[in-house]
Amino acid sequence: MNGTMFDSLREQVRGQVITAGDADYDAARAVHNGMIDKRPAAVVRVSQVADVIASVNFARDNSLGLAIRGGGHSGPGFGTADDALVIDFTNTRGVRVDPASKTARTEAGATWADFNHATHPFGLATTGGIVGSTGVSGLTLGGGIGYLDRKYGLSCDNLLSADVVTADGKFLTASESENEDLFWALRGGGGNFGVVTSLEFRLHPVDMVHAGIIIYPVEHAETVAKFYREQLAASPGELGAFLAFHQGPPVPFLPEEWHGKPVCIVVGMWTGDPAEGQARWQPFLDAAPVAGSMVGPMPYAALNSAFDGMYPKGLLAYWKAAFLTELNDGAINAHLDYGSRVPSVQTAVHIYPIDGAVHQVGATDTAFPNRNARFSPVIACHWEDPRDSEANIAWVREYAAALQPYSESAGYINFMDGDDLTKVEENYGPNYKRLREIKAKYDPQNLFHVNQNITPA
Incomplete structure (x- = not known):
């Protein structure tokens, strides 16, 4: 052209x-x-x-x-x-914090590292993913799972307003009091309805947290997974922690003998009374033999960017995701089988909890409908050599298929890959019809279709 x-x-x-x-x-x-x-x-x-x-x-x-x-x-x-x-939006990454109202407005190109850098000096934060280089806009529009969701809900649950340019070139503000239907759709409906140019968030008092990164030999993964399931269910929302399968990362607190070997990991943080931090993590340290651990106070912003170095731009990637109402023994066995065969040190299999405050929002209150699920497992395979692509993609697909009997029909939009477009209706479930109607109102010709696309009614 x-x-x-x-x-x-x-x-x-x-x-x-x-x-x-x-x-x-x-x-x-x-x-x-x-x-x-x-x-x-x-x-x-x-x-x-x-x-x-x-x-x-x-x-x-x-x-x-x-x-x-x-x-x-x-x-x-x-x-x-x-x-x-x-x-x-690479060049529009500003974040303005209002500490008095505990809100922040961010431009559409900001990453969560940008956002947390701006809010942390005020001792404030909102739910914002696991990797700091992730974009604020994309994560929020698709839902937004993160460390803080058990306590404060998803990223989209903390969205107060958004500025949007619609397909006819109009500039609108969407909130609970303006263009309410558009605001409903933006909270989980992805980029289907316009170009979001800024987002306003509710902030919460989160400053120093008691972080935990505990790495176990993979042969103890069944013990760890079952302990994690029970411990999390008994813990308040101040404990945000996910279960993971990786190859041992090259971090200082993991002996070199474990680098590159299959491991099971629990990662998260305690945001409650700091004096309780060590006691909240001690049961995880005692649950099974530990290959390496780092437990202690840490700025929330630092934990939220702790893994950024593992995921530089340019890695090859293929993803799948699901929702689980329970982390039952069948789902655990599927993870034990495939999680023990993680193909690269950059590959991340994470089982995120989405209970607590996430369940306090109704399935049709926002476009994000998956309010009865307790976990969202994501299989994010990353690798360097194109010659590994066929085998790695097959591993991800087989892994996802093994989890399917224990999963809901819907999956997490933010971790759907390009071959999942046929699942869009399933992923939105009871909200799909209304989303199509709102799509027809704001984008009747489907100008915004390069996404997990919702076709206009």
Whole structure:
């Protein structure tokens, strides 16, 4: 596609318009997942809302596909598309904290590391994922599971308002009092309804936490998993911890003999009375022989970015996810089988708890419907060598199939891959019909379709 067709767009925006003829085109088209090799017609690194409006109008009027990129972490690479116009928020990452009202407003390109860096000096935080380089916008619009969800709900449950540019180029604010139907849809419905340019969040008093990263030899995984299941059920929402299967990471507190070997891990934090921190983690240290551990006070922001170094941009990736009403013995056995065969040190199999405050929101109160599930297992396979792709993708698919008999029909939108588009209706369950109606109102021509797409009614 000839780059000169974008000359009129260049005149309308203050951000950079990058096309195939530009030296930084290859860098601009890259997303986090190294498996994605799309060639968009142009990438617009927007600088302000006016650039977004101009870009949406340009794409619509020129019948171009449109992809929206916040953090760029989408497993299927929805932050780019062939022959499309990409709206890239790389240069809009500001976060403004209001400590008096305990709220924060963030621009659409901010990552959770950006967000936590801004809120931590005030001793405040909100639920925000596990990896700091994840985009705030994408995680929130798909739901938003994180360390704090048992105590404070999902990221989308803490969303107070969002500014949105819709398919007709209009600028709207969505909240409980303005464009309420759009606000409902944004809380779990993904990027189907417009381009979100900023988000306002409720914050909570979270500063120093008592963190725990406890690594066990994989032969003790059954004991650990069953203990984790019972201990978590008996613990208040102040304990946010997930069960994981990895290869032993090269961290200082794990002896080198365990590096690269299959291990079972419990990771999380206690946000209650600091004096109780060690006592809350001691049962996990006593549950089974420990290969290595790090337990102690830590800034929440540090824990939320502790694994960022493991996931640099460019790794190849393939994901699957599910929801479990119970971590029953059948599901544990599936994890024991496949989790003991994690294929790379960057691969993460995490079983996130989503009970507590998540269950205090009704299934139809937001677009995120999975309010009866207690766990969300995600299989996030990452690797470096393209020659491993076929085997690793097969391992993920087989793992997901082994979990299916114990899972709900729905899966977590944020960890669905590109071959899961046929499951969108299942994933939204009782909310799908209403989502289609709202999609028809705000995007009747399905301009925003590079996503886990909801077709207009």
